[in-house]
């Protein structure tokens with residue numbers, strides 16, 4: 001049954017990072033054969049959902065240092081500053097490259113590309129394509145990628161493991177969904193561009209496909225996961241669906257109101273309530289602080305009770321129909337469609353929602369992981385430019401900058417490698433046998449996938465949410481371990497080969513369980529509060545002990561073991577995070 | 582509102598079914614549920630083997646197109662309660678080969694899309710520190726066609742594509758037109774040669790079904806009409822003008 005194919009570089013993932021990397025390889029080394037393997041058609045990748053914009057210095061009164069400072073202070077000094085310096089320098093170039101490729105950026109009346117304000121940024125520097133920025137970026141990249149003949153796509157192939165031999169990653173094993181066939185795709189280098197893992201939580205802005213597969217693949221192959229305790233809650237998600245209302249809504253001037261119609265953020269050291277938006281202040285503060293303020297407000301009994309738990313109101317009415325239709329058409333469409341609310345005349349109920357993973361596979365500035373031949377870029381990776389809290393609109397440019405870098409580095413590395421070893425085939429056959437034994441031909445099985453997934457999501461939400469404590473995290477770690485045991489007794493209704501989406505759900509769940517365990521473990525061991533990681537039992541930041549990245553390795557027993565690595569500080573020594581002053 | 586509703590869902594597995602059949606499932610009827618939520622309820626609680634595609638659940642990734650009570654729809658943007666008291670019939674999109682249950686093979690579109698050269702074509706490139714100016718009016722000229730999420734509902738609705746699979750189809754033509762109308766592009770001529778040589782484009786009778794079902798108001802029918810017009814003009818020119826004077 002096993003099929004084999006071979007390329008120079010295999011990319012796992014066809015989102016923003018993967019496609020940017022594919023094009024970078026084709027441009028740097030047109031003779032290399034590149035494979036883009038993706039579990040969904042590339043243009044379905046979750047980059048498509050990004051709304052607000054992409055940051056890159058553009059105006060004369062802005063500077064690279066300002067963007068760097070905003071990013072580093074926003075990340076509560078956990079960012080590697082050498083990485084941030086590279087990032088802010090290359091972001092505008094990459095965004096302009098997208099302009100040349102046809103991205104429909106929103107424009108000023110004279111034809112120049114327009115920029116908007118965003119949370120935590122002290123200057124206006126966020127490029128946008130109305131409020132469907134990610135959609136336009138992804139389709140531009142995808143359509144542009146079609147012109148490179150050296151790129152072969154494996155659409156709707158699910159990667160189940162990395163092929164490692166002699167300490168070197170030399171390809172992947174993938175299931176072709178339409179047939180259920182197992183395929184070995186060998187390569188001289190592999191780049192993981194698999195995105196984040198928001199689905200570990202129940203209430204999230206993340207699509208069904210964001211299940212941490214790449215993180216689990218790397219972790220199982222011996223690469224460390226970095227800063228996994230840092231999970232971003234976005235302050236404004238629609239209740240029930242978790243659909244995101246972009247930060248651009250606040251950047252255009254939206255207010256966050258509690259049940260008394262009061263702009264409560266002024267009570268949380270975020271500045272005073274001015275009628276017009278003020279940069280790095282109030283509604284334009286960083287996401288971690290805004291989400292935390294929501295919980296405090298809830299504790300004071302000042303949130304609004306809704307059918308899906310407490311909410312606050314996002315008020316855009318004073319912006320007027322013209323601004324809303326021109327700058328936030330998608331926000332209006334989503335509200336009308338999913339909440340039957342018109343933001344021109346009504347307030348929008350919102351609550352914090354799991355949105356983004358700051359942590360991920362540890363890489364250097366070129367996307368290289370400590371495992372030879374393995375690279376990572378995009379949300380799956382942790383370089384780290386996001387530290388303890390990502391600033392809105394920094395992720396899309398990160399995909400471009402580090403996708404391109406990883407692509408070029410992997411191309412250079414691949415050019416010097418020998419063809420992959422013959423006996424990799426044996427590993428692929430093992431993997432095929434494992435899938436049969438553990439899932440398709442297994443007898444019995446009592447645990448429904450949905451039950452285990454629900455329990456995992458509940459545990460994470462209760463114990464590893466906006467505020468955490470040592471006690472709750474220890475409980476979570478224990479329960480997650482139990483779920484791992486129960487996973488072995490998983491029940492599948494579908495034993496067929498052809499488009500077996502239930503098998504894929506099971507494989508995704510196993511990745512999520514693995515990733516969830518690392519999150520709980522790191523959160524437990526970091527006994528301080530920093531950025532998005534807030535410990536009720538350790539409320540202060542502790543630079544002496546924890547100005548460090550957590551590095552999680554998988555032990556031979558399959559448990560997470562956490563160590564620490566230093567943070568690179570170049571020009572911005574740790575200081576207090578100041579907003580609204 | 583009754584609190585349950587019946588879904589009649591197409592089930593088909595080529596390994597053991599001769600042809601597709603409908604299977605009924607009763608699911609909770611909740612006012613905030615879309616049809617996709619009901620399908621996920623079936624998969625999670627009633628029958629894990631039901632197969633369908635979905636991802637974003639916010640109408641932007643284009644994965645979840647199906648036929649709901651005979652009409653092509655994004656199931657994540659179609660409310661269950663609009664069909665109360667039911668039953669609601671959920672079938673795969675028409676005009677595509679069915680792989681299994683609600684999953685169809687849309688790979689044909691991907692080939693057609695690539696053929697229509699949906700990327701910027703230019704004779705000379707500016708250096709990367711310069712931008713191509715584009716006024717909001719110039720942006721508006723193609724913006725609508727750039728909103729296509731590739732959901733394939735227009736192909737499912739298109740009578741011409743149903744009869745003549747060689748037809749490039751509404752979305753591929755709309756996307757070609759998206760680049761033709763972009764002030765930064767110079768590739769219209771190249772694309773015209775590819776798209777107008779096949780008669781499918783002439784078969785389109787401007788019934789406009791594609792435009793009606795489009796969840797993003799892309800208006801592919803409009804793109805096809807524009808295309809026909811340009812192609813006709815070029816054809817006329819080739820007679821009236823001497824060779825090479827295009």
Ligand SMILES: Cc1cc2nc3c(=O)[nH]c(=O)nc-3n(C[C@H](O)[C@H](O)[C@H](O)COP(=O)(O)OP(=O)(O)OC[C@H]3O[C@@H](n4cnc5c(N)ncnc54)[C@H](O)[C@@H]3O)c2cc1C
Pocket residue numbers: 012013014015016017018037038039040041042045046047048049050051052053054055133134157158159160193194195196205206207209210213214244246355356377378379380392393394395396397399
């Ligand atoms: C609703 C929303 C709005 C956002 N808005 C913004 C914004 O305005 N600005 C900003 O900067 N950031 C924003 N973000 C964040 C940003 O969009 C994401 O971090 C980013 O798009 C991730 O891109 P990626 O390329 O890393 O991964 P993705 O786009 O998620 O792509 C992952 C790819 O990996 C593939 N894949 C995964 N696992 C496997 C496997 N096992 N086998 C094969 N293929 C696999 C998938 O098929 C997919 O192609 C937003 C995020 C969300 C959820």
Ligand code: FES
Pocket residue numbers: 635636637638639640641642643644645646655656657658
């Ligand atoms: S699930 Fe993405 S469009 Fe419906």
